[in-house]
Amino acid sequence: MAQVVLKDLVKTYGSIFAAKDVSLTVDDGEFVALVGPSGCGKTTTLNLVAGLIPITSGDIVIGDRVVNDLDPKDRDIAMVFQNYALYPQKTVFQNLAFPLQMRKLPRADIERKVAEAAKVLDITHLLERKPRELSGGQQQRVALGRALVRDPAVFLMDEPLSNLDAKLRVQMRSEIKRFHQDLNATIIYVTHDQLEAVTMADKMAVMNGGLLQQYDAPAKVFADPVNMFVASFVGSPAMSLVPLEVSARDGRTVLTSSEGWNLPLSDLNARKVAGAQSNRVVLGARHSTIRLHKTQVADSVPARVYTVEPTGDITFVQAFLSGAIVNISLPPSIVVAPDEMVWLEFDQERIHLFDAESEQALRAA
């Protein structure tokens, strides 16, 4: 396995920057997810690493080689696509053996490598079947097996689970994670599904508009998003973002709503908003850090319930707060109804504050 380094990688199509100065290092044995909404440039970035499209500028290093001008077959990579791309007329054994035959390996070596890969992926009993005789999950495992037999420096995976139904996707998610752990494989994995990235990857590279927004461990991205885009993209239900104004009341820094209420800030949060470019800031809060009260408590603010969604052990509530919609989760023992007036209390240690102009997270000086 090998390290992969992207340095100032650029890909333009006419005036469009599909990837703009993307720089990141995937360490040897690391599982990195490239994640972001449709059109953010994640597939372009993966295809640049694979060599399927030429780069406009920048460098790609795999192991100790700059591979910018190498053909895909010479980059020591293996790709797994969402459509599996299995040969329909060949058996599973022949599908796995094919890339090795192309490399002219001796028959005994081919049989050994196919047997090893089949064992890792638990498809030994399927080796004589044709792809059409397999379930979607089994086909996906064969596609992984075909990548595995090549013993590449890096696995590149492009939405490999998106053709599977929801239940199988969750199961294969665990299996790919296991595959990574067992083999200590270097994997770059493209997905639009932030939950897949959060649950599987060692690090996630969140992209938007061709730009790398944040590259960090999922827990860090979740806890400490660098800007409003990352804050709202990672986590479900999405982080609530409420535009407010900073002002002073009785010697304290408060966030003021156009609806007339004030939310006093802790000292740390007051120091954060002091660094904003103007008095316009955005309060961010995850559903689990907002407490809903039926009556007013200290430092709580009024909201009106919009929707109520019981899911069994958690009830998700959406409420209007200062013109924005906020997501809240409740134990099912608290019952609220649409249009009910409630009071929301924010956990000051876990709120996020953003500059409304730059949309960047505010840090205490």
Ligand SMILES: Nc1ncnc2c1ncn2[C@@H]1O[C@H](COP(=O)(O)OP(=O)(O)OP(=O)(O)O)[C@@H](O)[C@H]1O
């Ligand atoms: N061959 C092409 N010609 C022109 N523009 C392209 C081409 N391929 C991609 N783009 C543009 O580059 C940008 C990034 O595309 P890319 O396919 O990398 O996005 P993505 O994040 O993988 O999206 P999706 O999840 O929808 O595949 C988009 O604006 C896209 O329209």
